Amino acid sequence: MPANHRYSAQTALLLVACTVLASCSSLRSVSDSSINPVNWITPYKVDVIQGNFVSKEQVEQLRPGMSRDQVKAILGTPLMASLFHADRWDYVFTLKRQGVEPQSYKYTVFFKGDQLDRFAGDDMPSETDFIAKLGNKRKLGDVPVLEATEEQLNKAAGKPKSDAAATPAPASAPAGAATAVYPPLESPKQ
Template identity: 25%
Template sequence: MNYFKLARLALVVGGMTLLSACTHSISDVDSQGKTANPVFPEQSSAVRDEGSFVNLDNLKQMRPGLTKAQVYELIGVPHFKEGAIRVKEWDYIFHFTQPDKTVLTCQYKVLFDTDMTAQSFYFMPEDCLSRLKAPAVPQVKAPVHKELSGSSLFAFASAALSAEGVSHVTQLANELKSESLEGKHVVVTGHTDRIGNPMKNQQLSLARAESVKDMLVQNGIPVSIIETRGMGDAMPRVNCPGKKSPAVIECLAPNRRMTLDVVDINSGK
């Protein structure tokens, strides 16, 4: 074999080797840009082993049909040495900063068909994006507001709790104890109807609030966090015209009430 034949053979072998390198694929990608087994390279073999912090909004725009130029614009050049000509597989190392400032690292793969348009996309781990921690949303509980009918707690014009009233307030105390009362302030407010002297109504409403407070304390609510208020007939719910009569007394029942509010000392709510 003369010199020229040897040189020609070397060129052919070299060209085949170069072409092989240019079209290298580790995931056995078919003409449709699909694979039954996506294979991810070792991160240590990356040309850019530090990876990149990808723009998540750009990543969400990745879809079949994108050209390599479009993929490049969205997520940059691949991080591994996959070749240069008609490469059907691009691999990346992506980092995601989470709300708690920790970093989640995943590998990402794009497969191209024979027309060099992107068709398949893979993550390792597969659930990479779902692992991203959602921002912690503080759970704000609604302020506790309880309201009890005065008629269910007291006899008419009385500040002494009835047997039914004792039962209601005991149950209320148990509900309060089921929640943490640290940093809380409990406000018990008594209300009466308009019948009678306004000053005496205010005194009655406060006395009723004190009776509820005493029962709460007996059932384990710290006396130091309880405040009592007597509003008398200053905040009516209903207006019932006429002088005192059984019908008017019944009509005014919604005004005879006891309210309990649990207030957060720090927020005032």
């Protein structure tokens, strides 16, 4: 290959590479939009739950003068109990879910000796409110009623309509119960 053809091929490849790179930067506005199919696919992110959830009902059970064991029975083991702050227990709860703002709740319990002195923290949601927040955003539609007529049951079992009405149930079986013969659980020894 002559030298001038080689330089013209390298120049052409360099121009093509520059054109492609320049077009990539102009596509940035398209890639940010919802039109781009790459934005339709999102990776699965695991829900991250850390700490102890303290509900409004649990906080309402706290009374000054309770022992540490009583507080632990109501609220559970504290997430943070410091050696430097032996009279303070911190209950921290965080929940991070895909597509939902992270939720964080903090509640602190203070002791004097072995007795509960005071407690303070975030306004805690009730258990029902918290569970309602956990509801999935996806709507799967109405759940169909799970009822079947006698005719549909017979059709699913593979019995003809007249055969089901003519076959009487044995005397030992309850009325309306169908009898079935099952194979043995273990194979015969050979």
